[in-house]
Amino acid sequence: MEGIIYMEDGRVIKGKGLGKIGTSLGELVFNTSMTGYQEILTDPSYGGQIITMTYPLIGNYGVNMEFSESDKVYARGFIIKSASNTPSNYKSQMSVDDMLKEMGVVCVCGVDTRMITKHIRKEGALKCAISNDGTPVEELKKMVEAYVSDDDWMKSAGTKEVYKIEGGGANVALVDFGVKANIVRSLVKRDCNITVFPYGFSAEDILNGGFDGVLLSNGPGDPQKAAEAVCEIEKLIGKIPMLGICMGHQLISLAVGGQTYKMKYGHRGGNHGVFDIQKDRGYITTQNHGYAVLEESIKDKGMVVTHRNLNDGTVEGMKHEEFPVFSVQFHPEACPGPQDSMHIFDEFIDIMKG
Template structure:
């Protein structure tokens, strides 16, 4: 089993930020000499679940900084993955565990990233780095391994790079052909999988596997479609009675740039009077639904990325501790102007964390009820979606509000 290379033997690596800050330490993962990656630098405050974060498509095009002080001590395994590959552009930690130990581990974190071609940086003061990102906001950075470029040249490279604003990264992470999904969670999950009784169409903007697992466990047969699937095709599926609900997934980049999906969702929602389709969006899917009904989105200063984000549900009156990973948010005034109802509020900064349409079974949340990693406080939102799909089979009971409000 591959163990991490001692830091004293690893090549030097630097992280240069667009604000002029430069952090120098040791490389791990892909240590190819003169390797440079330029991407947006963001941080995640979760104490666990680094493998799930590394493989989350929502991190595509980003250098991820982990605030937990020791990373890699449980290695990696083939189960705790959220997609088929590592999506982060680079990985920054305070300390890389020299040895990993876990009965499920099949490889070290460093070797895992090396195979994926992703460079890492270990040995810096991540607290100082996070303070910069928190104060100045997420910014572009250049992660260089054993590079001949000077600090000033790397800083300039970061400054010259484009930002996440206007970046459509969904095309690089979603499926290109339909996929039928039937996998449930692993043997340690509190799972009571039900026979498939409902059929869900999932638009893949970079979907996490654990979302699909939650749906299949609740008796859903899931067909994953490319994010750009035309509205006519989706409406045709429901008109023929071949599906019961529509799900819009998480994903990376600027939601306003995913124009094809916004257009599709707008047409589907506009048909709600004759064809009320139970629709559920998570994270980017939440933002795309908001844009489809006429709201606006904006970029947060440094985003919400962590597993302990408090959210208040105005429907149930309960506070949920949630897992979140997003750099954009929905503008509340523009959302309310569409007639939508804001159902969830982030308690740290008052941003929109969920909404629904009062005249259709359409709802969404900004956070991740499937967690992975994170708490399971909000996993009952999947039950609310299932309730809405079952109600659709009984004419006149398509409202989503009762299902949402009745959940803890």
């Protein structure tokens, strides 16, 4: 079956259909990771987006649901150059095509994904339609022109109810804006006693819950749309140790009175260089975000920049001058990706101990 990609600037690319038969709309982005397609697809931070993989061969080691970052796919679509139908891995349970069909993801393959990536880098993230059900190009054009993204997926990506994961160590309140499973695994590995809160959490519940610290998770969408969460985070700053990751990092900046902005095409991949100013060393990190903290906006808000992106100089980490509050834009749990920055979780444990 034929697959079609239609971009809001009128560009049409034709390939082959894969995965669920249908049509989907979203924001077209690219990811530069060479592995980890399963973790990428199941990362809630991709809510509302159509992912283009720059690496040409996808599916060669199959899929094992044990390694998923959530229980479903939040991405709106998937674009790849070549799909392997004969995965080679003793742990493989299914092919990537089977996974896409099972999880209801429209895919187009057989296209030049690096050309698409260069186009996004030039024009910025674009509204896009992806179809493999025979929908005519003119109809896709109308759908894209009418498409409006709410960009507030963090309100629905995470848990709806409070739940606990028992442990014998530090009592951690984890606020779920669309948390990746490996963030939870990283806390469990450190024997934390975890209580997971949904988007509509109350600062009072956390402050009265006997917690040693609070972790604000990653999540999809525009941080400025999370006004209710920002208000509650503001009440927590200075009263409890806090770590923010990705979306959590951005929300902390807003809670102290800073600003965030939408990047031209974001950072997505497992090979982004970050410089740790305090330790005078660099890391290779995993990233997935389309928004960033405006550095000028936090300079007089008590926050100090601790990490900087080695490609474009954007803020990758910060800490409060007075309170035990710090955050990183990258993913220290790194799934997929290098584990250079796993020590961030150890530092969080240390500040909870005082």
